Amino acid sequence: MAERLLIGALKGGKNTKIITLNGKKMTKMPSTLGKLPGLRTLNLQNNLIPKVCPEISTLTQLTVLNLGNNLFKEVPEEMKYLTSLKKLHLFGNRICRFAPGACDGLQNLILLNLNHNQLTQLPQEVNRLKSLTCLNVNCNQLTSIPRELFFLEDLSELHFNYNQLICIPEEIKLLKKLQKLLLARNNIEVLPEGICDLKKLRILDIAGNIIQIFPPGFQNLKLREFYCEENPLILKQPFIANQREDIWSLKEITSRFVMNQLAGQNPFLMHAIEQFPEVKNIISKGKNCAICGKFFLTIWLECVQFVPPSKNCKISKNLQLVPVRILLCSYKCFNQRQPNLFGISQE
Structure with missing residues (x-):
């Protein structure tokens, strides 16, 4: 079936813009894709493909690539040849690493979806994705976020739900365009003060962490949605400080x-x-x-x-006061x- 669809696409030659071969039980990417240099969208979701074919390097006009729910173990090095790519979906694979050079040519990428994989870290080279606006890495095994990520000044959405993060770098303050930050179900104890510099932040989800108190200035954020249930917030009885003399060095x-x-x-x-x-x-x-x-x-x-x-903010149930x-x-x-x-x- 997949081969028949490809034969039909090949008849269209350079005029073929979209190919969809989802759920065809394919075990490899057809090498004949190399004969479709004008291809713009390639959907190969829900197959059994473990790696890309070398011929994919000819698809320099490709803007959307969906390889979700396959058998990839790494972000392929061949991605660097897809210089027009804007959206890359690699969710639901077995990815635990980025191949060297995988980010090199993705200067136009705006969306990277790595949800439901096995990543324990993101490479420093992620800072080469200069146009990235949305990064989805939900349901992985990340224990940290590289500071280099926060030099991508166009980022507006970060999705890190269900990982093993223990802290967020102070450099997050550099993301002046960030509007959505999802950090639910991690092991975060403290939010950095830099988060209070995110004037465009509108959605913040930190549910299911171990946060007790928020950084100075947090109340000035213009949030529209704020979720913080299942955190050990200081809500009832704060400690009393022991007064002593003011002695300064x-x-x-x-x-x-x-x-x-x-x-x-x-x-x-x-x-x-x-x-x-x-x-x-x-x-x-x-x-x-x-x-x-x-x-x-x-x-x-x-x-x-x-x-x-904020009165206009959609919040967690029973949240009356924020510490x-x-x-x-x-x-x-x-x-x-x-x-x-x-x-x-x-x-």
Whole structure:
């Protein structure tokens, strides 16, 4: 049956744009595909194909390739020849690795679907997918995400549900176009502060992790959907901080002075700091006090503030208040805190 369909396609010659051979129990990719250089869409889903044929390298006009539910064990190296490819579906295979060079020619790829495979990691070379907007890697075995992924500035969707992730790199803040972030059913304990820089983020799913508290500024995200059920959130009884004297080191005193002078656009310090990269690096780690707004270096007191989710946001059932991490610079500010802000014991 598959051969008859191909013969018919070959009669069309260069005019053939689409071939669909889904569910034909094919055990190999037909080499005759090499005679269809004008092919735009190739669907070979639900077959028994373990690898691509060398002739696929001639399909330089191919824009959609669906190899879902086959027997591939790697993302094939031959993908690098498909320079016009925009959508690549490899879901439901046995993929545990990327072949060397597989990402090299995929400069126009906007969608990569790797759901339901056996990947334990993504290669650093994923940063060569310059046009990628949507990455689906649900139901794999990922334990980490390479920082290189977050240099793909056009990404708008990341799907990492049902993996084994324990953390998200701070570099996620670079994804200024990210709108959807799905991280359900992983082992994530802490969300990076950089997630609060994602001004276009609208959908966030972190259900089924081990998150207790959200980073400072989280309440300012303009989320439309937020799911966080099955996390051990601090909801009822926060810890009480043990009050002690304010004692600052000379480094802390100096850093606070410099950071707050820079915030006031002090021209002398703004010029001087450029001559001392080590000092510039130190003060770049400064934080804002949630009460007085001034800068400080070391975390003096970690607090939790309970804030209501956005009224226009679709949220998890029974979520009434969101615990957000708040940092204060002194006990003076701690004593001026609002009633819904509590200290967290460091012991």
